[in-house]
Amino acid sequence: MVEAVIRHDWARDEVVALFALPFNDLLHRAHAVHRAHHDPNAVQVSTLLSIKTGGCPEDCAYCPQAARYDTGVQAQKLMSVDAVVARAQAAKDAGASRFCMGAAWRSPKDRDIAKVAEIVGAVKALGLETCATLGMLTGGQAATLKGAGLDYYNHNLDTAPEFYGEIIHTRQYQDRLDTLEHVREAGLKTCCGGIVGMGESRGQRAGLLQTLANLPEHPQSVPINQLVQVEGTPLAGTGALDPFEFVRTIAVARILMPASMVRLSAGRQQMDDAVQALCFFAGANSIFYGEKLLTTGNPDVEHDRALLRRLDLHPLDVVEEAGTVHADILETGHAAGAAGCGQGCGCGAAA
Numbered sequence: 001m002v003e004a005v006i007r008h009d010w011a012r013d014e015v016v017a018l019f020a021l022p023f024n025d026l027l028h029r030a031h032a033v034h035r036a037h038h039d040p041n042a043v044q045v046s047t048l049l050s051i052k053t054g055g056c057p058e059d060c061a062y063c064p065q066a067a068r069y070d071t072g073v074q075a076q077k078l079m080s081v082d083a084v085v086a087r088a089q090a091a092k093d094a095g096a097s098r099f100c101m102g103a104a105w106r107s108p109k110d111r112d113i114a115k116v117a118e119i120v121g122a123v124k125a126l127g128l129e130t131c132a133t134l135g136m137l138t139g140g141q142a143a144t145l146k147g148a149g150l151d152y153y154n155h156n157l158d159t160a161p162e163f164y165g166e167i168i169h170t171r172q173y174q175d176r177l178d179t180l181e182h183v184r185e186a187g188l189k190t191c192c193g194g195i196v197g198m199g200e201s202r203g204q205r206a207g208l209l210q211t212l213a214n215l216p217e218h219p220q221s222v223p224i225n226q227l228v229q230v231e232g233t234p235l236a237g238t239g240a241l242d243p244f245e246f247v248r249t250i251a252v253a254r255i256l257m258p259a260s261m262v263r264l265s266a267g268r269q270q271m272d273d274a275v276q277a278l279c280f281f282a283g284a285n286s287i288f289y290g291e292k293l294l295t296t297g298n299p300d301v302e303h304d305r306a307l308l309r310r311l312d313l314h315p316l317d318v319v320e321e322a323g324t325v326h327a328d329i330l331e332t333g334h335a336a337g338a339a340g341c342g343q344g345c346g347c348g349a350a351a
Helices: 011-017 023-037 081-093 108-124 139-148 172-185 203-214 242-255 273-282 300-311
Strands: 042-052 098-103 130-131 153-154 190-193 194-196 220-227 261-264 286-288 314-321 324-329
Touching: 011 203, 011 242, 023 242, 023 273, 042 081, 042 261, 081 098, 081 108, 098 108, 098 153, 108 130, 108 139, 108 261, 108 286, 153 220, 172 190, 190 220, 194 203, 194 242, 203 242, 220 242, 242 261, 242 273
Parallel strands: 042 098, 042 286, 042 314, 098 130, 130 153, 153 190, 194 220, 220 261, 261 286
Antiparallel strands: 314 324
16 A cells, blocks of 8 residues: 655645545545555544633634624633643543643733643643644744643634635634744644535635645644534525535545544534544544534534444544653543544634
């Protein structure tokens, strides 16, 4: 089996052509790439917690945490260190190996970063891999989080550059790229993906994946979110994406970014077990684990455990060894999940 070449020069036509492959041919190719770079029967577990909910000033059309939309989400202040640690410990006890923290900010202030850094350090001390999504960061803020022990920073591109203006008006695409650059320069790993099913065309889905694959460094985590429609947001009522088109998106992401963790993020609650199984075959190797995905529902833990047992999938666990974080396969019967930050706009106000 020949491993796929890591590329950063994908043309849009090439990506569109992958989407257009016969379904079985596409899945065969994606699975071969997946098997060459990953254990095909292992899935990573992660739990996501909203540590500061609601009140976001952005206008992301999908997001229930935007203050301008009436979605029933109540704004809450940043959680205390002890409260977050308690939730992180519970997640670890339930089988999660990675803990992601989201805060609904556009751009956190330095005093906010100091508080989050304290939280990150406490969660890291539990032996969990850490991820955060807090909004746009400066280079200094990214460095502070790195120094506190943060492993990953999530900042999604959301969609293709040419469709972005249909979804968000309060932040430019370049703002997202700038934050990703600050995160990389600080030595943090990147968690960066997008949302499909927002009314975009297949070509625009290809454009999102092309942009991700052509970044200077492939995101180590690539969350692929299916729109969770929330009443009160502008995208409520959008026509549902065909589930096989979602599977195609997972498969193309795997081919374009062979070494990345491709995670099933928001929208899994709307997927039946067979669609999820196809996604795992197509190259998804990470899921969110737990009852809530920030402010929207997620399949419950017991259902996830049962599904992964039925599919003979086993979990990855993050361990510390000589100060280096790496993934080891655990021989246990517990379900695994993914790191990442769900249907996120990259400002921390993820859904």
